[in-house]
Amino acid sequence: TPGWFGDLAFSTNDNKWLVVSQGPNGIFGRIIDAYQNPIGEAFRISPSEQSIGDKGVGAPSVAYSPDANKFLVVWYHFVDNANLHGDYGRFVSPDGTMGNAFKFNDREPILSFGATKASALKYDAKNKRFVMIWQPFVATIDFEGNRGQLVNIQDPSNGGIWNPKV
Numbered sequence: 001t002p003g004w005f006g007d008l009a010f011s012t013n014d015n016k017w018l019v020v021s022q023g024p025n026g027i028f029g030r031i032i033d034a035y036q037n038p039i040g041e042a043f044r045i046s047p048s049e050q051s052i053g054d055k056g057v058g059a060p061s062v063a064y065s066p067d068a069n070k071f072l073v074v075w076y077h078f079v080d081n082a083n084l085h086g087d088y089g090r091f092v093s094p095d096g097t098m099g100n101a102f103k104f105n106d107r108e109p110i111l112s113f114g115a116t117k118a119s120a121l122k123y124d125a126k127n128k129r130f131v132m133i134w135q136p137f138v139a140t141i142d143f144e145g146n147r148g149q150l151v152n153i154q155d156p157s158n159g160g161i162w163n164p165k166v
Contacts, residue, residue, distance in 0.1 A: 007121075009064040009071055014094035018071045020045065020060040027060045027075045031096050045073050045090055047101045057088075061121040063130055068143050069094065072130050074104075074121060089145055102145040 006021040016039065017032040027046035031039040046057045060075040074089045087105035092098050119134035129140040129148070136154030141147050 005059045007060055007062045009062040011064050011069070011071070011094040012066050013069050016094045018062055018064070018073070018092055018094070020062045020073050022058050022060055022075070027057055027073065029062075029073065029092060029096075031094065040096060043096060045092065045098065045101075046075060046077075046088070061119065061132075063121045063123045065123045065125075065128075065130065065143070067125065067128055070099075072121070072123075072141060074132065074141075089141060091143075091145070099145075104141060104145060104147040105150075 006019060008017050008019045010017050015034040018029055019032055020027060020029045026044050028042050029045045030042040033039055057075055057077050060073055062071050062073045064071050071092045072089055073092055076087050086103050088101055088103050090098055090101045121130060121132050124131045129142050132139050136152055137150055138153050139148050139150045
C-alpha cells in the first residue's frame with residue numbers, strides 16, 4: 001500500500017493479512033495471503049474526498065475479529081472543518097469488501113491512532129469488542145461501530161502511562 005504509518009492484522013479464519021497505511025490522500029489497504037502474495041490491488045479505505053475529505057487523514061490501526069470475521073480499521077481526520085474533524089472506522093472483510101465508514105469520536109480528545117507509540121488496537125474475544133488504548137485513554141468499539149465509554153487511565157503517581165499494551 002502507498003504511504004507510511006502502516007499496520008497489519010491477520011485473519012485466522014481465512015489465513016489472510018490486511019495491511020493498512022496512510023497515503024498522500026487517504027487511508028489504503030491491501031489483502032495479502034499467508035505466503036506474502038498480494039491478493040488484488042491496493043484499495044482506499046477512507047471515503048473519497050466527496051464524502052468526508054481525505055486531506056488530513058492519518059495514522060491507521062487495524063485489528064481482526066474471528067467472531068465477526070472482519071477487520072476494524074481506525075484512523076483520525078484532522079482538518080479545520082469541525083464537521084469532518086474526528087476519529088473514524090470502517091469494517092473490512094478478508095475478501096476486501098467494506099462496510100460504511102463511521103465516525104465514532106467527534107470531540108476532544110481526538111484519539112490520534114498510530115500517531116504515537118503509545119497506542120494500540122486489539123480484539124477482545126471474551127467480551128466480543130475491539131479495545132483501543134492510546135495515552136491516556138481506553139475505550140471499546142462494538143461490531144456496529146459504537147464506541148464505549150472513554151476512560152482516562154493515566155496514573156499520576158508515575159507521571160502517566162507512556163507505553164500501554166493490550
